[in-house]
Amino acid sequence: SQQGEEDPQALSIQEGENATMNCSYKTSINNLQWYRQNSGRGLVHLILIRSNEREKHSGRLRVTLDTSKKSSSLLITASRAADTASYFCATSHSGGSNYKLTFGKGTLLTVNP
Amino acid sequence: GAGVSQSPSNKVTEKGKDVELRCDPISGHTALYWYRQRLGQGLEFLIYFQGNSAPDKSGLPSDRFSAERTGESVSTLTIQRTQQEDSAVYLCASSWGRGGHNTGELFFGEGSRLTVL
Numbered sequence: 692s693q694q695g696e697e698d699p700q701a702l703s704i705q706e707g708e709n710a711t712m713n714c715s716y717k718t719s720i721n722n723l724q725w726y727r728q729n730s731g732r733g734l735v736h737l738i739l740i741r742s743n744e745r746e747k748h749s750g751r752l753r754v755t756l757d758t759s760k761k762s763s764s765l766l767i768t769a770s771r772a773a774d775t776a777s778y779f780c781a782t783s784h785s786g787g788s789n790y791k792l793t794f795g796k797g798t799l800l801t802v803n804p
Numbered sequence: 805g806a807g808v809s810q811s812p813s814n815k816v817t818e819k820g821k822d823v824e825l826r827c828d829p830i831s832g833h834t835a836l837y838w839y840r841q842r843l844g845q846g847l848e849f850l851i852y853f854q855g856n857s858a859p860d861k862s863g864l865p866s867d868r869f870s871a872e873r874t875g876e877s878v879s880t881l882t883i884q885r886t887q888q889e890d891s892a893v894y895l896c897a898s899s900w901g902r903g904g905h906n907t908g909e910l911f912f913g914e915g916s917r918l919t920v921l
Contacts (some may be wrong), residue, residue: 733912
């Protein structure tokens, strides 16, 4: 079963607005990563947050992690048309196979110019 | 090469035929992964290679699926007697694995799109 579940499934906003995507997971994790996938392409790593971190920034991206709620959010500020893509969260489980990333189904973000 | 390279980028085959998909990881990356992505879905883990250790094959959906990797180089994913439900994009990724460089990040190829008629 999928460990990470993103919501919403799809999000449509205007250029310049902020986009927030959420990810929930079920079991304890080592870290959580966000990836981006342009249509028909491979995935590109955006940011990794470890289980002992609560917030991380990278450029226009801000990721939060709440381990008590088993959830994370990805905020993209001042969105651009080029941000249009699918965004996936991926979790690395505590113990055992911590190399195995489990991906959610993704959020399709459309940024309208 | 500069990134993970996969071939073919597109493959159309008839039901019952065998197919081979190839992945060239980033030089120096000891870990290699195969994932399957069905249309509009997330990624399903298939198999993981780490150096010369025994691979983790726990994600392979049936015995029609197999994968090989020689050392820390090229990997091939083979699907025998293909079925229509095998139609998907097969993504390969590599990483530094257990080495000190490992940031946990996976580097993905562009994928091989398989269509089984």
